[in-house]
Amino acid sequence: MHIWANVQLLKSEVVIKKPEDFQKVFHSDEVCFDILQKLRWPRSLKCVFCKKRNIYILNGATRRYKCGSCRKQFSVMKGTIFESSAVPLRKWFYMIYLITSHPKGISSARLAEETETTQKTAWLMKQRITLSLKIHLGTTEQTRKITNEYFMPFDKAIKVIHLAPTWLIKKLIGAENGNAINVERKD
Numbered sequence: 096m097h098i099w100a101n102v103q104l105l106k107s108e109v110v111i112k113k114p115e116d117f118q119k120v121f122h123s124d125e126v127c128f129d130i131l132q133k134l135r136w137p138r139s140l141k142c143v144f145c146k147k148r149n150i151y152i153l154n155g156a157t158r159r160y161k162c163g164s165c166r167k168q169f170s171v172m173k174g175t176i177f178e179s180s181a182v183p184l185r186k187w188f189y190m191i192y193l194i195t196s197h198p199k200g201i202s203s204a205r206l207a208e209e210t211e212t213t214q215k216t217a218w219l220m221k222q223r224i225t226l227s228l229k230i231h232l233g234t235t236e237q238t239r240k241i242t243n244e245y246f247m248p249f250d251k252a253i254k255v256i257h258l259a260p261t262w263l264i265k266k267l268i269g270a271e272n273g274n275a276i277n278v279e280r281k282d
Contacts, residue, residue, distance in 0.1 A: 114209070117192050127184040128158055132171045143173045176223040186210050190220050195228075 121127055132140075140150040142162035149163035161168045172178050177187050190210055193201055207217035 114189075114193075117189060121185055121188050124183050124185045127188050128171055131175075131177075131184065135171060135175075142167070143169045176227050180220075182212065182216065182220065186212065187220065190217070191224055194221060194224055 139148055140160060141148050142150060142160075142165060144167045145162060145165040147162060147164040151161045151163060153159045153161055153168065157170065159168055159170050172180075172184070177184060180187070190206055193206060193209055203218035203221050204214050206212075206221055207214040210217060210220075212220070
């Protein structure tokens with residue numbers, strides 16, 4: 096399927112009400128990569144390091160790019176919550192769907208069962224996803240009392256989640272686990 100056809104999935108009238116519907120729409124990692132790429136770079140590819148548009152597509156098993164200006168390699172997942180994860184992007188998208196489609200929240204044990212991952216992996220993924228939502232959508236006491244989580248359409252959630260910087264998510268997860276936090280980024 097061509098990238099534009101995959102991106103149209105988020106804009107179309109596709110209604111995802113059940114996990115079976117999700118599995119039909121997001122049937123492969125390729126579909127998820129196409130959608131994430133179009134969300135990150137709506138007009139054309141841009142280097143995540145120097146922001147230039149002089150990009151080469153590299154051949155290989157994974158979809159990677161190389162900047163013609165700074166000569167660095169990167170993927171569509173660089174700088175997102177999906178970076179440095181061995182979990183397939185399709186499972187990440189499915190977990191985002193599960194988290195945002197349960198109005199009263201969902202446990203990491205249940206997520207692990209649904210996504211066929213370990214409970215520890217599901218817990219970490221859930222932390223990254225919910226922290227990403229908190230960073231970009233904010234949180235109010237009223238929202239937390241009503242839902243306990245972020246309940247929203249999947250298309251809105253994925254548009255917000257891909258924006259969260261990996262370095263901040265990792266620091267916030269460390270802070271929640273009792274580690275000191277310094278939110279100032281040191282490049």
